[in-house]
Amino acid sequence: MRILVIVFLLCSEMLPAQVFTPAIYPKGYFRNPLAIPIDLSGNFGELRPNHYHMGLDLKTRQRENQPVHAAAEGYVARIKIEPGGFGRALYINHPNGYTTLYAHLNDFNPQLEAWVKEQQYKQQSWRIFLEPPANLFPVKKGDFIAYSGNTGGSQAPHLHFEIRRTADDINLNPLLFGLPLTDNVPPRILRLGIYDRTKSIYEQSARIFPVKLAGGTRYVATPTLITVTSPQISFAIGAFDTHTGSTNLNGIFESILYVDDQAAVGFQMDNISYNDTRYLNAHIDYRTRAGGGPWLQQLFDLPGYINSIYKNAKAQGGVIDLSDGEIHNIRIEVKDTYLNTSTLECRVQYKPGTTSAATSSSANNPMFYPLMLDGFEREDCEFYIGERCLYDSVHIRYNRSATTNPQAVSALHSIGASYIPLQEAFLVRIQPTRILTPAEQQKTVMLWTAGTKKDVQKVEWQSNWASARFRDFGTYQLVVDEEPPAIVPVGFTNGADLSKASRISFTIKDNNNKFKNVKPMLNGKWIRFTNDKGRTFIYRFDEHCPPGKHELTVYAEDEAGNATSKTFTFIR
16 A cells, blocks of 8 residues: 655655654743742743734733742843833843843833833833843842733733843743743643645635544544545644643644654744744634634645744645545644643545535636735726735635725725735725825825724825735725814813822824824923823823923824824813
């Protein structure tokens, strides 16, 4: 019997049983950055919308302001404050060539906090990125550096902690550094997915099979013998991990697929760059997830996944050839960083039968390919998809229709489908349905919608064509936006007596939910309003606002360039 199994090759030979060479990192060098035992709400490589989770989320007992300590000796190398993302974050460089990051913080230690505030006033910006000199803020292992919080993209109080290589800023799995965490719990496997690899991954629905525990850490698919009608298939798994004493459903570390006891493909959450974190969309079954289905991690490497987490799978991408019609044994190992292991077993056999017809190309449904630049042109709409936009070949459907938006000055152009992910933004060019005045052109934005989601981008004009870039497929139209944003006070009115208050705040409302260039001035001077999570702007009264009467003027601008200004008086 000849077994035709496509596997990735090393020196033209089958891979040995040990697919991944264990990385060696310094154990015990970094301490727990909290003064309470480590309890994870998220781990490295965990699946998140549009990105891998790039560190550990350490629980802070559902409270803010837990003391955060330097994990090792070093110096504060970077400080970042932003509305989303990390919120308030510190980076510490260490002499052994690693950098630790601490995010979603509240106040820094008093010395750091005072210096950061001084820099914000110098730059007249609450959002800030600082790189202090190496000798300005040295730290020793265990030094108090900040309080934990819930700032930025955080949804609940916790500390986000990362370890990176300083030289190239690559994120490493912190659990490989021997942090004090007990884990005797193997991963749990929930389901198995199978795909027809003669078709685009986005032009089919996964065949999903339940699995059951067959004793110990061994799982079997039901049925145990699965017949397929395609001679070339690939697999995906649904699985999660946890640790001793925890009920959180965290991500798995490693998975390897074996066909007839020969290693075929595997992935490992060892190191990932932030430049590559969006490639999560090439690692998961994006179509199933976008349709409200479960997370499925693919055991195959799509051609548009650059710098992938898969082990040398580029040659064949984890495609299994079953054209011989024989029964083949499948074993999938799933591991955590402590090498607790679970296995899933099944058998597969190819039996020719009826398969759904492949999607055919047409004038309004052309095929596009990863790693290729290609375009689509019609009388009043063009789009161009770059080399690093797509992960797999797929037909991109186009449709033109009338719009009901009274602000629109173009037809409604539908491009692609929301279940086809994009790594990089693609270019959309639209012609308006009438000649716009120069003033209207200045206020024109391109409106993207997909279901209940929407976004606007300021367009660039070339002759009578307006262009913008987007990272999601959907519908697009040109809109003339002449409505300025509104500045809305929160909890006070003009002339209010705030002598007993501790702060003053306002929000910005915009018809397209997108504003920028917000500048608050107190008595003619910039004043530091925080804007955590991009919502309410808050100023906590300090030495910059002594007792007495004050005038607050707020300037705001939207994406179309409409600007507004509003002045309030209050007594402090």
